[in-house]
Amino acid sequence: MYQLPEEHEELRAAVRALAEKEIAPYAAEVDEQERYPVEAARALTEAGFNAVHIPEQYSGQGADAVAACIVIEEVARVDASASLIPAVNKLGTQPILLSASEELKKLVLPSIATGEASASYALSEREAGSDTASMRTRAHLDGDHWVLNGTKCWITNAGESTWYTVMAVTDPNAEKKAHGISAFVVHKDDPGFSVGPKERKLGIKGSPTREIYFENCTIPENRIIGEPGTGLKTALATLDHTRPTIGAQALGIAQGALDAAVEYVKERKQFGQSISQFQGVQFMLADMAMKIEAARHLVYTSAAATERGDARATFLASAAKAYASDVAMEVTTDAVQLFGGAGYTRDFPVERMMRDAKITQIYEGTNQIQRMVMARQLLKK
Template identity: 35%
Template sequence: MDFAITDEQAQIKEEVRKFAENEVKPHAKEYDRDEKFPHDIVDEAAKMGLCGATIPIEYGGAGYDALDSVLIAEELFAADPGIALSILATSFGTEAILEYGTDAQKEEYLEPVAAGEAISGAAISEPDTGSDVSSVSTRAEKDGDEWVINGNKMWITNGSVGDFFVTLCKTDPEADGRYNGFSQIIVESERGGFEADKITGKMGIRASDTAELVLDDVRVPEENLVGTEGMGFLQQMQFFDATRTGVAAQGVGIAKGAAERALEYAQEREQF
């Protein structure tokens, strides 16, 4: 197996590295200290195709593949994890729409993200439910041609800056089996009953927005259902499969950045 990257991928790495040096590093401390979402830097990243980088070209994205995306993540996270996540997570949650959404959903939600005009999110964890996804209690009930959603979501990336969230809900509490009866539903932040409370004081990655979401009788049209009703848990697992390699790349990037900074310091430090 050949693990060498292509010339095109090497060029992508170099361009992203230059962007990180010029646009990310000079402002990293400011955004981390102020716990402020870097809208201006994200806008510049969108011009380079770094927002929704894996969204297909037909929906306005750069169409990068999985390896391309982890190379991008490594370079950005080596510069600053907070701003890096702010850039790359603008498309968080769109993986489900791309995989299971209708053509109309893809046009409505993917294209603005790829253009840098919208920010998405994935609303999964809850105040008392994190890794055990099958225990989420946020409830979505059908009322005519609408879903009525009630519940709380916690530690949601882009929570107070996002435009829409692919939200995991319990739609059939009577379903047999622990992993059945869940569905993914798109919830726009402009809907009545939607509230976001920004979480501050994080130990790191502070430029990236994190919030608690409160859903109080939020109504969305039935066409906001992503994929198949009742299959949301399995769809969610596919989302994790698609995104966890990216998390690993983030760790590699952070380690790379730390090693580079340690080397720079070791070369300039005068002990005696």
């Protein structure tokens, strides 16, 4: 039948209970102080929810893509910053899972699965955001080591992560720029690696975003992911698997805002009655819930498509990310409206949710890029 298996619903209940008890009480403070959500990191790790996607042979849970989305969704429902712990662990390790040698998988993945380490993903540069093939970070082989030079920006959880999956140009003279890019795994303690100051952001303030620097950064030869020149191919394949997780994050933010709005309008009285009795308010709530439900099905469908190697996985990943993030922005904006003046204050969570929602329309490919990806997939036929 067309429904999630019982084990997925049990997972949702477990993550929601943990999020309500261990993460939600700190969410406002984490945002206000712009600090890493250490309580969430500890709780997620102790419960085994920090990187559920890692296969069992690397000490992981071996959860499927839909399960990973449910974890991210339920954490984002109370704190979007905290949801980036499991989300970015998946983003940082997915290239390794897709293309790395068995030796490299065994080096990196177990420590992330157990929570001893975490991962970040380094693709973007200041002048190479949507146009990733124009990156300037370089890597060259020097004996039995690779040497990296350059700067990556907008790196989520930089400074907190242990491992960094990094894309760099290894053949600047390649006939196609995309064929001259390779992928590497860099450890925070590798010589020549450093991180910059935190960006001052609108939202997800509990998740640090920094530049990372490579100044003759030296790593062992076996830390390349796949063959030289296949890095961008791996990066794009990774996004098919991880764009649904951003959809899941957006979905969780939207659900959290709707839940808060429903509770508030039931209690708020004007003109001698609860404002939940006004048709205008009811129509807003109905539209919010309808869009969330549609987004949820699209996110889960896109995640499942990556599991089975569906030919439409690329289209569905972009559709899920774009639609769910647009819905999150609409729903959180409407939630603030339903709270009225109170919604514009930090006494209630919806203003934080509105600020947090915005980034989901931007990172892992702007929604304009998602629409280009979708259109190209359609026109291939």
